[in-house]
Amino acid sequence: MLKEIVVGIDIGGTNVVAGFVTIEGKILQTIHHPVKQFETPELLANTFSEEIIFVCKKNNWVLKGIGIGAPNGNYFNGTIEFAPNLPWRGIIPLAQLFATKCNTTAILTNDANAAAIGEMIFGAAKGMKDFLMITLGTGLGSGIVANGELIYGHDGFAGEVGHTIAVKNGRACGCGRKGCLETYASATGIAKTVVQWLNEGQESVLKNIPAEKINSYKIYEAALQQDKLALKAFRFTAEILGESLANAVAYTSPQAIILFGGLANAGEFLVQQIQFFMEENLLQIYKGKVKIMLSQLPESDAAILGAASLIWKKFKN
Numbered sequence: 001m002l003k004e005i006v007v008g009i010d011i012g013g014t015n016v017v018a019g020f021v022t023i024e025g026k027i028l029q030t031i032h033h034p035v036k037q038f039e040t041p042e043l044l045a046n047t048f049s050e051e052i053i054f055v056c057k058k059n060n061w062v063l064k065g066i067g068i069g070a071p072n073g074n075y076f077n078g079t080i081e082f083a084p085n086l087p088w089r090g091i092i093p094l095a096q097l098f099a100t101k102c103n104t105t106a107i108l109t110n111d112a113n114a115a116a117i118g119e120m121i122f123g124a125a126k127g128m129k130d131f132l133m134i135t136l137g138t139g140l141g142s143g144i145v146a147n148g149e150l151i152y153g154h155d156g157f158a159g160e161v162g163h164t165i166a167v168k169n170g171r172a173c174g175c176g177r178k179g180c181l182e183t184y185a186s187a188t189g190i191a192k193t194v195v196q197w198l199n200e201g202q203e204s205v206l207k208n209i210p211a212e213k214i215n216s217y218k219i220y221e222a223a224l225q226q227d228k229l230a231l232k233a234f235r236f237t238a239e240i241l242g243e244s245l246a247n248a249v250a251y252t253s254p255q256a257i258i259l260f261g262g263l264a265n266a267g268e269f270l271v272q273q274i275q276f277f278m279e280e281n282l283l284q285i286y287k288g289k290v291k292i293m294l295s296q297l298p299e300s301d302a303a304i305l306g307a308a309s310l311i312w313k314k315f316k317n
């Protein structure tokens with residue numbers, strides 16, 4: 001029997017993964033290639049398209065479309081634009097390349113937006129029409145869903161909560177400005193906080209680890225051992241994030257804020273404290289109404305499910 005399938009593609013800084021996803025959110029098969037293997041995005045689209053067509057034919061699957069999650073992805077144009085962590089420069093029309101090669105619909109958006117749709121179709125935001133998705137990895141990504149739709153803005157770039165200024169004249173950000181939220185509230189941000197405090201001579205079990213080896217996981221382990229500095233770093237991170245989220249709530253009045261990614265795995269140290277600091281700063285009319293939740297998508301599959309859900313959402317509507 002013919003089975004309908006959507007391919008979700010995750011373009012990462014190291015690997016490109018394509019997964020064949022059913023409407024129930026089951027990943028039946030995956031294809032992996034290191035991103036370095038492809039000198040041009042055309043070569044990437046050629047290789048993956050040939051394999052996608054081959055796998056679909058072999059299994060009697062009907063390809064309903066291809067969803068792509070990529071850094072600096074522009075939904076309106078289907079392009080990746082000036083992504084600092086990918087080997088190709090400039091503006092890359094990746095959705096068009098896949099649509100032509102596979103003769104199907106292809107939709108592309110940035111990874112945090114794809115995660116938000118994935119959460120809405122398959123995860124913690126099932127049935128929700130208004131929520132914020134916050135991904136806490138190397139940076140802080142965000143996707144804003146309001147009235148059941150992802151907010152893209154007039155140019156496709158809406159939802160850069162990570163680059164709202166959280167600390168005036170604060171840390172230098174990769175975007176060239178100072179004090180952006182993601183320089184504090186991300187896996188990289190919490191490591192910067194700890195290194196700064198260690199350099200100031202504060203005591204911690206982390207003080208014998210070289211600065212470049214300190215990461216959010218080591219800080220989490222130290223916090224589990226009740227290390228004061230590590231616990232304080234989580235509290236400080238939660239405070240800055242909680243304040244920023246209290247501001248973000250005022251724009252769309254979300255029902256929930258869903259956290260995902262490397263730093264969100266330190267759930268117990270973060271969720272309650274973020275909730276506390278957000279509540280403290282919320283306007284009265286929002287108090288007690290916005291839940292901070294953890295993602296319900298398995299981390300290894302979330303990017304693929306998110307990308308695939310860009311297509312499945314069209315058929316579910």
Ligand SMILES: [Zn+2]
Nearest residue numbers: 163173175180
């Ligand atoms: Zn920035």
